């Protein structure tokens with residue numbers, strides 16, 4: 014018997030009931046299972062019988078020898094039988110050992126089979142009995158029959174219960190009364206279907222239910238229907254029943270909302286971005302560090318910090334790990350990155366602002382030119398996009414099934430423009446900016462479109478921002494007093510990382526801070542970090558959620574934050 018221990022629809026565990034102790038009481042052993050059971054059973058039995066035989070031989074030979082006394086006076090015949098006994102004993106010992114070994118190998122084999130979860134629920138399993146655990150996605154009773162759809166994450170299969178000798182009418186009633194989204198265990202026979210089942214992911218088969226158990230029931234009234242929450246945003250309204258679920262209802266009931274195929278995929282892509290970020294940088298020799306989130310002062314002298322009470326005084330939530338990354342560089346870690354929560358007390362209720370998000374930050378010492386760092390970050394993104402494209406194609410497709418969007422385009426190596434080139438592009442499109450003006454959000458959007466039209470890329474680097482629009486710690490361009498060694502990077506016309514070469518000379522840093530009218534006392538610890546020698550370095554901070562949102566072409570950052578925090582939302 015094949016046991017789908019955790020209702021793997023796509024991947025059913027091929028396991029033997031015997032070893033599956035949790036479900037042993039549910040199972041009636043059949044076909045393969047019983048054969049394996051007997052096979053396994055006989056081996057164990059043989060081992061036990063041989064063991065007993067061995068003990069018997071030992072005991073009898075011992076008593077025949079008359080205890081411990083050496084049998085010197087005994088006749089030759091008895092000597093012979095003693096030898097024969099010893100031989101017998103050895104043979105039995107060997108056989109017992111062998112049987113024991115074989116039994117052990119068999120157990121290991123069965124455990125290995127149990128862990129091998131790669132059998133898809135499809136036609137090959139026809140007439141096999143399987144155990145499935147999943148959610149009751151939908152159910153529909155029709156006279157003496159009940160159709161259900163069992164869902165496991167994003168995968169679904171149709172189940173059918175029909176009243177017959179084995180299945181009573183009460184059972185049909187029981188099944189049709191199970192609330193949607195309840196967790197159920199089903200024992201069923203796999204059957205191929207004459208015509209494809211369009212509404213399920215397992216299209217060629219259905220399962221004929223023999224037993225069904227409710228493992229955990231859902232409340233009868235759901236605050237939102239999974240089908241409604243999963244409906245493509247672009248589906249044409251033929252029926253007049255095109256129900257959509259609004260964002261607040263989704264976020265208020267996030268555990269239900271997260272069960273849709275698109276959401277299942279979004280957070281797997283997000284995990285992929287984190288994993289790729291870590292893997293790519295680790296391979297490039299970066300060290301992952303962890304920085305404190307509770308700090309004594311706004312580290313870069315910025316505003317918009319959350320104040321928290323800290324024993325008898327106050328502390329702040331870190332807006333960025335920048336100071337700590339830079340201190341790690343001053344402490345000779347050479348290349349560091351960190352993944353962690355970042356807090357912004359900004360009352361911005363936009364599609365792209367959160368008050369808490371995940372920062373993917375990196376900082377790197379360089380030898381000759383800060384472009385070593387810009388190139389490293391650019392390369393990291395190219396590899397990241399390749400990794401997503403190659404390893405997350407199913408997830409990306411699942412998201413796009415609900416939210417249609419053009420696939421993400423990028424160049425290898427990435428495009429790098431300088432700020433004056435951007436000004437020029439915008440001017441050609443009729444938007445005039447001064448050479449020391451910053452880009453507004455709408456300028457950035459427009460620039461993204463212009464760059465896409467001209468270079469066919471959704472990702473690019475904009476280098477050499479005007480010094481006047483960057484923070485005090487930004488290194489000026491030695492060749493142009495109005496420019497700086499700083500950069501932003503964009504995806505689909507929105508900024509995803511801001512970075513720069515940082516000033517590593519304490520006196521120059523003090524001078525620049527004064528120029529910006531910053532109280533030196535307040536940033537003393539930041540400046541002091543560079544008093545014992547620090548290599549030239551640059552870095553940047555990436556917003557994880559923004560990368561995921563823009564890569565997938567989604568329109569709101571709350572879609573890619575599992576439990577988003579914004580000025581109006583603190584729960585769930």
Ligand SMILES: *[C@@H]1O[C@H](CO)[C@@H](O)[C@H](O)[C@H]1NC(C)=O
Nearest residue numbers: 136137138139140141204205
């Ligand atoms: C499954 O059972 C049906 C009905 O007993 C039979 O017609 C069919 O050939 C079987 N299929 C397999 C693959 O054993």
Ligand SMILES: *[C@@H]1O[C@H](CO)[C@@H](O)[C@H](O)[C@H]1NC(C)=O
Nearest residue numbers: 186187188190191192230233
């Ligand atoms: C249907 O389910 C409800 C609980 O969800 C239960 O109270 C009721 O007894 C069930 N009815 C039948 C006929 O099983």
Ligand SMILES: *[C@@H]1O[C@H](CO)[C@@H](O)[C@H](O)[C@H]1NC(C)=O
Nearest residue numbers: 246247248249416417418419
């Ligand atoms: C909406 O759906 C139609 C039909 O599937 C498709 O042709 C069209 O491109 C979609 N529009 C958008 C904006 O995704």
Ligand SMILES: *[C@@H]1O[C@H](CO)[C@@H](O)[C@H](O)[C@H]1NC(C)=O
Nearest residue numbers: 382383489490491492493498
């Ligand atoms: C400054 O100009 C020199 C000479 O053209 C060049 O080699 C160097 O890379 C420039 N420095 C920066 C930071 O752009």
